[in-house]
Amino acid sequence: MKLQNKLTLVFVLLTTLIQILEFLLIYHFARQYTEREFYNRLQQRVTIAAQTLLGEDELSVEIYEEIRRKHFQTLPFENEVIFQLDSNNNVIHEECLNSNYDPVFIDEIMNKGESNVRIKDTFFSGIYYHDNQGDFIIILSAHDVYGRGMLLNLRKILTVSFMFSLLITWLLGRNMANQALSPISRIVHKVNTISATNLHSRLEEPKNRDEVGELTVTFNDMLDRLETSFELQSNFVNNASHELRNPLTAILGQIEVALNKERSGEHYVDVLKGIETEALRLDNLVNGLLRLAHTDYENKGFPVSPVRIDEVIIDVKQRLDQANPNNKISLGFNDLPADESKIIVMGNRKLLEVAFHNILDNACKFSNNEKVLIKLVSQEKGLRVMISDDGIGIPPDDLKNIFEPFYRGSNARGIGGFGFGLPLAYRIIKMHHGQLRLSSQVGKGTIVKILLPNQFT
Amino acid sequence: MEKILIPSDFSNQSLQLIEYAVLNHPNKVLDIVLVHGYSMPVNYWDQINFSQKAVIQNLTDEGFMEQLDILLLEHDSEINTIKIELFLGTNNLAFKRFVEQHKIVSAIIPTERLGNFNRKGSFDPTSYIVKCIDNTLEVCLSENEFDISNLQFSISDLF
Numbered sequence: 001m002k003l004q005n006k007l008t009l010v011f012v013l014l015t016t017l018i019q020i021l022e023f024l025l026i027y028h029f030a031r032q033y034t035e036r037e038f039y040n041r042l043q044q045r046v047t048i049a050a051q052t053l054l055g056e057d058e059l060s061v062e063i064y065e066e067i068r069r070k071h072f073q074t075l076p077f078e079n080e081v082i083f084q085l086d087s088n089n090n091v092i093h094e095e096c097l098n099s100n101y102d103p104v105f106i107d108e109i110m111n112k113g114e115s116n117v118r119i120k121d122t123f124f125s126g127i128y129y130h131d132n133q134g135d136f137i138i139i140l141s142a143h144d145v146y147g148r149g150m151l152l153n154l155r156k157i158l159t160v161s162f163m164f165s166l167l168i169t170w171l172l173g174r175n176m177a178n179q180a181l182s183p184i185s186r187i188v189h190k191v192n193t194i195s196a197t198n199l200h201s202r203l204e205e206p207k208n209r210d211e212v213g214e215l216t217v218t219f220n221d222m223l224d225r226l227e228t229s230f231e232l233q234s235n236f237v238n239n240a241s242h243e244l245r246n247p248l249t250a251i252l253g254q255i256e257v258a259l260n261k262e263r264s265g266e267h268y269v270d271v272l273k274g275i276e277t278e279a280l281r282l283d284n285l286v287n288g289l290l291r292l293a294h295t296d297y298e299n300k301g302f303p304v305s306p307v308r309i310d311e312v313i314i315d316v317k318q319r320l321d322q323a324n325p326n327n328k329i330s331l332g333f334n335d336l337p338a339d340e341s342k343i344i345v346m347g348n349r350k351l352l353e354v355a356f357h358n359i360l361d362n363a364c365k366f367s368n369n370e371k372v373l374i375k376l377v378s379q380e381k382g383l384r385v386m387i388s389d390d391g392i393g394i395p396p397d398d399l400k401n402i403f404e405p406f407y408r409g410s411n412a413r414g415i416g417g418f419g420f421g422l423p424l425a426y427r428i429i430k431m432h433h434g435q436l437r438l439s440s441q442v443g444k445g446t447i448v449k450i451l452l453p454n455q456f457t
Numbered sequence: 458m459e460k461i462l463i464p465s466d467f468s469n470q471s472l473q474l475i476e477y478a479v480l481n482h483p484n485k486v487l488d489i490v491l492v493h494g495y496s497m498p499v500n501y502w503d504q505i506n507f508s509q510k511a512v513i514q515n516l517t518d519e520g521f522m523e524q525l526d527i528l529l530l531e532h533d534s535e536i537n538t539i540k541i542e543l544f545l546g547t548n549n550l551a552f553k554r555f556v557e558q559h560k561i562v563s564a565i566i567p568t569e570r571l572g573n574f575n576r577k578g579s580f581d582p583t584s585y586i587v588k589c590i591d592n593t594l595e596v597c598l599s600e601n602e603f604d605i606s607n608l609q610f611s612i613s614d615l616f
Contacts, residue, residue: 335530335533375530375531377527377530377531379523379527380523384527384531386531388479388480390483393480396568396596396597399597399599437473437599438599439473439476439477439480439596439599440480441477441480441481441596444480444481444483445480445483446480447476447479447480449476449531
């Protein structure tokens, strides 16, 4: 069932329920009022009957006539019955009384002086009357034809108005549901027109920030993210293809030149060395891609053990010293805590080494082997590693994409690298439930801060 | 020594501005002044009992103060002091006097305004900084909070 129909149905059901309750109450009170009014009339008539029939000798003719004039009209099926009571307050002809009337009704008359009762369509009203001739019970019964007719009429009016209001409610409910859902229908229609070819399209954001407005903003935010990830994916494929093709082109070029004519043995050795260099570059690239893929999709199954971060950093520095003797990495371990357990992280040593190697290598590379400072500071629940350099920095626009594979800062084109060292380090830190944050100023340098939870966190 | 003014809403994110101060003033030892806008109480009784120290204590939490200490350790050779000051004025003239009084030479502000000035009496003094300090640098902050309390390590996640 469509949401519009559901909303209409719920609206109609609720309104109908309220109306039914309302109409039942109206009918109930109208019926109560009609009965009360009819009993009042019966009471008046029974009093008059008592006064005219029993107190006739004590009333003047004028008064009697006046009473008769006032109540000239007789009620439908009107019947007056008088029972005389003896000196013990027992009804003479009791069998007649008991066979025709409800004993509870009679008891109430005897005890309270008056009573009313309804049996089917007949209304009974009785009073206890004391006169100089003795004590009497006078009972008057009649049918309330007028009241019944009025109630029947009310029932008809209520039924017709109920049917009419049901129709109006359904029409209004449908219209309301339609109006409430039309912005959503518009959004659905617009979103359906957006595909990979026009991801730049956005939904028109309403001025007021109601729920639909928020939905529109959320959709637009999602489209922003989708567009960015599409662009990044596209960049990744382009960059990866480009980086893979370069060494292949170099290899093919060198082979083609070598096969062009007969060459000396030394020349072939040179060509093979060139091919080896390019093949090693290709191997590095593929290995890097594989590592990225591993951290992205298979971040389970790595052996985890307590790792001292200072030891990891020292090992990485030693390796970098061998690979790049000109580096000026200085270690700032002066503030290490006395308790060595505070600098132990639960993690994978090899992966953490890769992460710190990539960050330190980048720091040296992009600062042209200027001074790089690495500091380790412990805090209550974790430890912070700060790596600062005086390198070329990262432009602010590139900062948000710098953790995407193959993304390279706009000012890093002339410097070697594939653009997956920092993304890999970022993923490794994330895998260890850490955080990696960059503060960078073009031409001034970069500060990388890593926050890792220690083994107690 | 160079005094740098930095607006602060006492969030850990705002502390990244200190890193930018360090980056932008290489080979200098800095005195950092973190400024937070605060409206003086209107009530006479509150005014005579007003204490900057108490207000700062009320506005900052232990985590923030710990981060400040760590920043000082990390940048011990670049940062001499980090002070927290409240700006209690309501106009540019008052802010100029505040700048003169603290001998501020430059300021670092975020490109997107800090968002944690919603406590009673607090306000963002960045607009005064822009108007009153010529040597003001705008920098873009990272979106995420750099806070250890956000981190939860689960060994099972690694297996």
